[in-house]
Amino acid sequence: xxxxxxxxxxxxxxxxEERKETAPASDVSLKELSKKLxxxxxxxxxxxxxxxxxxxxxxxAEVGELSELFMWKGEVTKGLKDWTEAxxxxxxxxxxxxxxxxxxxxxxxxxxxGDAATRKIVKNAVKYPAPSKST
Ligand SMILES: Nc1ccn([C@H]2C[C@H](O)[C@@H](COP(=O)(O)OP(=O)(O)OP(=O)(O)O)O2)c(=O)n1
Numbered sequence: 001x002x003x004x005x006x007x008x009x010x011x012x013x014x015x016x017e018e019r020k021e022t023a024p025a026s027d028v029s030l031k032e033l034s035k036k037l038x039x040x041x042x043x044x045x046x047x048x049x050x051x052x053x054x055x056x057x058x059x060x061a062e063v064g065e066l067s068e069l070f071m072w073k074g075e076v077t078k079g080l081k082d083w084t085e086a087x088x089x090x091x092x093x094x095x096x097x098x099x100x101x102x103x104x105x106x107x108x109x110x111x112x113x114g115d116a117a118t119r120k121i122v123k124n125a126v127k128y129p130a131p132s133k134s135t
Contacts (some may be wrong), residue, residue, distance in 0.1 A: 015088045030103060030114045052108050059101035066094040 106113040
């Protein structure tokens, strides 16, 4: 009886983990993703594979896979109205692969991507000032 109860708890825990994994995580930070990627590499002993050049090449390969989704489609309208749900899900996966390799590459190069991107947006605004709106 005690064993059966324990097994039930374990299944609940597993389902809880699955829910956690599939719940929308729209507000996740670069730092959180960075930590997950670090854990992923450590758990598999893959840190030696994550040298900057390898990560850059892997990211470019994923950009290629992303491009394939748009290839031969003609003009793609904003919102992807003509795409199936399966195509949109695939797009999300390929965009994620690019982002995850970019974050990992930044980390392995010692670049704080959040800080660098924020600074770059400021620099862009100085380089390309918005036209002043007449009232
Ligand atoms: N050495 C590796 C290999 C993979 N990944 C992670 C980062 C990417 O998010 C994803 C890439 O996995 P795959 O190489 O299997 O590529 P796809 O998921 O695109 O699969 P496929 O190329 O079969 O479509 O896995 C990683 O961190 N380090």
